[in-house]
Amino acid sequence: MSTNFHEDPVYREEFITAYLRRRLTADLAEQWESHYLACDDCFEEIRATELLIRGLGEPMVERRRVNDVTVLRFAQGAQLLASSLELSELSNVIRLQNDSKVLIDLSRVSRIDSTGLGVLMNCYCHAVKNAGALKLLNADAPVRRVLSVTKIDSVLQMFEDEAAAIASFGLPQA
Amino acid sequence: MNFSGEDLERLRPKVRFKVCYDVGFFCPDVDDIVQEALMRFMLAAREDKIHNQAAVGAFLNGICRNVVSEYRRRNMRDEPMPEVVPEPPGKSIAESELFELRDAIAQGMEQLSERDRRVLRAFYLEEKSKDEILKQTGMTDENFRVVLCRAKERFRAIYLERTQHPGNSRHS
DSSP states (O other): OOOOOEEEHHHHHHHHHHHHOOOOOOOHHHHHHHHHHHHHHHHHHHHHHHHHHHHHHOSSSEEEETTTTEEEEESSSEEEEEEEEEHHHHHHHHHHHTEEEEEEOOOEEEEOOHHHHHHHHHHHHHHHHHHHHEEEOOOOHHHHHHHHTTTGGTTSSSEEEEHHHHHHHHHHOO | OOHHHHHHHHHHHHHHHHHHHHHHHTTTTTHHHHHHHHHHHHHHHHHTTTOOOHHHHHHHHHOOOOHHHHHHHHHHHOOOOOSSSOOOOOOOHHHHHHHHHHHHHHHHHHTOOOHHHHIIIIISSOOOOOOHHHHHHHHOOHHHHHHOOOOOOOHHHHHHHHHEEEEEEEEO
């Protein structure tokens, strides 16, 4: 067991991740515990993996449900640019969760470029295909200007008030 | 077989982690369980009950398991519904510990490139296999290993920095 761990870091990481997720069988977990209790190197790797998973797991996009509408908001200030991680996370959140009625709160978005607009439109198409809609909330002036210049605001409805936005999906006001 | 006080202190965080893994980080008796396990281990070592040097980990693990089982039995006897429940999966860092580490974790994340983060997320959070990731990203096996090892090295340094200089992490 120990030979494999020390020879193959990928194998060890898969093992550590399974252990932290409590997916190892009782026997394997016991073997692994017996190993790391005697091996400083592997124990440090477990703790490092925990921290890394925590870092990776900090959500960039907060997601909550109001009736059947999914409201998305960036956890911190964000820029929806080609190079930004927030953009791919936003896209993933919408596509992977298969949300159809989506309201994106842009209050923390300071900039958006053509890739960001493209992702918003893709998400919109995804929502429409699922018989839903995608709308925007609280866009700042610079973002609003870009949406207006590109006439995307004629496709994506924008709101200043969350309750009104939720109601516009055809539901009673939250 | 003799273990010095220093040896025992090196074992303590590992035993603590193992105990927390079993009884949960919110268990108020973690430190007592750890102390009991280490004490039994030290006594066994003094009495030369550890015959196989290569099986020290398994021996210590057995002691921890026994102490945890006894603790649970005692709790069950005292209270019909024990308050101590195992942590849910993926919640193995205590929140207080996490609070101290938050800045260090954020700094560690900032040092990762966007591609690295994407790859690591796929591996750790989306639970994709190495082969799937290689296929999706077009990376070579070697590249993948570099990304993984580089990230691990940074976060291992964060962990070691914290354990060697506790209390510094929030100011680093």
